[in-house]
Amino acid sequence: MEVTLNGYYTLILATLVLLMGRFLVKKVKFLEDFNIPEPVAGGLVAAVIVYALNIVWGYSFNFHQDLQTACMLMFFASIGLSADFARLKAGGTPLLIFTAVVSVFIILQDVVGVSMAKLLGLDPLLGLVTGSIALTGGHGTAGAWGITLEEQYGVVGATTLGIAVATYGLVAGGVVGGPVARRLINRLGVQPSAVNPNPTPTEELAGKQSLYSTKHDEEDVYRNKEIFEKPDNIRLITASSTIESLALFAAALAFADIMTNVGQGTWFELPTFVWALAGGVILRNVLTMVFDFHMFDRAIDVIGNASLSLFLAMALLSLKLWQLTDLAGPVLIILLVQTLVMIGYAYLVTFRIMGKDYDAAVLSAGHCGFGMGATPTAIANMQAVTDRYQPSHKAFLIVPMVGAFFVDIVNATVLQIFTKLPFM
Template sequence: MKFESLSVLAISIGVLLFGMFLKKRFLILEKFCIPSPVIGGFLVSIVVWLLSFIEVKIDFDTSLQTPLMVAFFTVIGLSGSFKLLKVGGTMLLIYLSCCWFMALMQNVIGISMMSLFDLNKLYGILCGSVSLEGGHGNAIAFGGMVEELSDLNNAKVLAIAAATFGLISGSLLGGPVARYLINKHKLKITTNQDIKDTDPLKHEIHIASYKDFLKSLFLILCIICIGFYLSSKFTHFSGYSLPSYVGAMLIAIVVRNINDIFNIFKLNQYTIDTISELSLGIFLTMAMMSLKINELSAVAAPLFITLMVQVLFLLFFAIFVVFRLCGKNYDSAIMCAGLMGHGLGATPNAVANMNAVCTRYGLVSKQAFLIVPLCGAVLIDMLAIPLNTYLINLFA
């Protein structure tokens, strides 16, 4: 059974809506912030896998997956304003440095563990910062890159399995880590009063017009085209594989910061966020639907052991390093809860962790809610994505 690209797009949207329905229906999915595309797409991949036992093969044409993926990374780049560094002050730089070190160490641990099991080092990168710090979006993107550059046909499914494991682990451990720190050090439940009530980073959100949407879409498509062109030229002349989504993201960062200086055009955050959510949702669903689950069995045990080591590392790093560097106070304890969320899963997990702890103690840490989402969703990728690209090229 073969489904061409337009049919796959329609199926993906239907599966995404079904995933949203299930997430609202089952509270445990909401609690762990499992993405709707992962829920719906994974169920389809299981059905496809079961059908293979009765010799029914289903083939999805996922050619639309690449432009959707590049659009998502382009929007990440458009959020990468260097002005954000000034807003968070010294504490943001300290936390961001910790995040960058964490991303580096996750790759070191992953590569070391896979070498110990005498497996390909590329597996180690995929169960390092690619899937843990990067989440499902990066897992699918870089998993596809590894499959293109090597003979590891199960790279994508391994990366997604690691991302899912991290997502659940980060949700389970964030709150307990913060509570342990607060009780262990008998912290006063007070917060930094210097953080203003109005978040200067928040853009005016409104229902955009047709023209607003068209202008945002035009900008994103122009950046994508330039990213495709420059990535191909760079790869051709250097012999170093630069994926189109990395090229587009870097161009988007340049465009954003030039616009911050000269104010050439006004970015409509509502339309940009809508395009980001739409492209990520369909791209993730499409990728999850086409997973080959049976290819994971060969590396299941090494993967599980490696991920357990990754979780232990981040636990010790948050408790003994990040907590102390960030002030050894209530704000830093909340930030550690956030670090467990996005360091193993995704930024929504970080926010959910921090919100749960702040609700428990009746005080919102404005500093944590300003710094952690900025670093987890945007700033960490400015180093982590080029680093992962370099390492994959190095070991491929």
């Protein structure tokens, strides 16, 4: 029996999934320790319930796709609208170097995924899902590319697999980051020290001023700390700033729609969400650099985070878990290899290129976090290290900007190139 739900009921169920996820994350220590997102925690439970209803009573559910797509596009537009290239200057040369290190790893991750998939007899496009789509990209990118692979390339189960791989990545990234950093720090001979885990703003600023000389640098550090270290903090947003931000989102989505239609059948045909990200990047940097327009980042962050949560809740409600049965064994092998590659790269490449010092060790822990999982995992990894040893303000400036903003732009570019390769 097929049940079709309109936009209203889809939205209601999505919000219930989010509330259930919040409850589970607060009550289950494992979920909290490994930074499992609330939409994922609640959504996986909902997916199991939907699966049980299908097996026992034969119910099949169709959810409102337009609403899900709109939330996905708004999330990617928020990434673009947050990607201020002026911050590259604030991070300096280390930010550029770290971005390059991460970019090379994204390519390596996809090479490993595609090679392993072909070796195990799977569709090479599934290798991208077990590569940077779900690992570096996380749940949002996994859901977006999953839909694209299913609709445009006929890859059955891409969305379901992507969500599962991204969930594995969150756990794996949180598990391996700390040990990698500790081993590197022990090599350096740095001893654990008593660090105040909750410094006052004056103490925190005094430490940062030894590294950053401009007001812009300090604002970036505080903004990153507010967004990524304290995501539940109250953010003061006015009605006018919300409307202004929504207008920017509307412009980015309109740009994405126009470019998707214009690009059909041409060499620059791209998924709509890639154009939404690109539209946000163009808007952000043209308005700030040319017109000196002040973006209200708090509103952009909140709208983007809410859109991602709703999109993930709807995507997980639509999961078809039975599609993963035949893929479980080969996919697990690929993921274990990807985990070993991440450890080796962070240990041998990230640490050495970033300076072979304490900051480089903390950056390596952060790279493990978002290279396998997501930026919050990277932040949690670095917090665990700095709480035991000493602060690393350099790492807390660089990792959030690369992990949350620039890596998605690089990842989208690399994936688009891979999908066009003849052996795919």
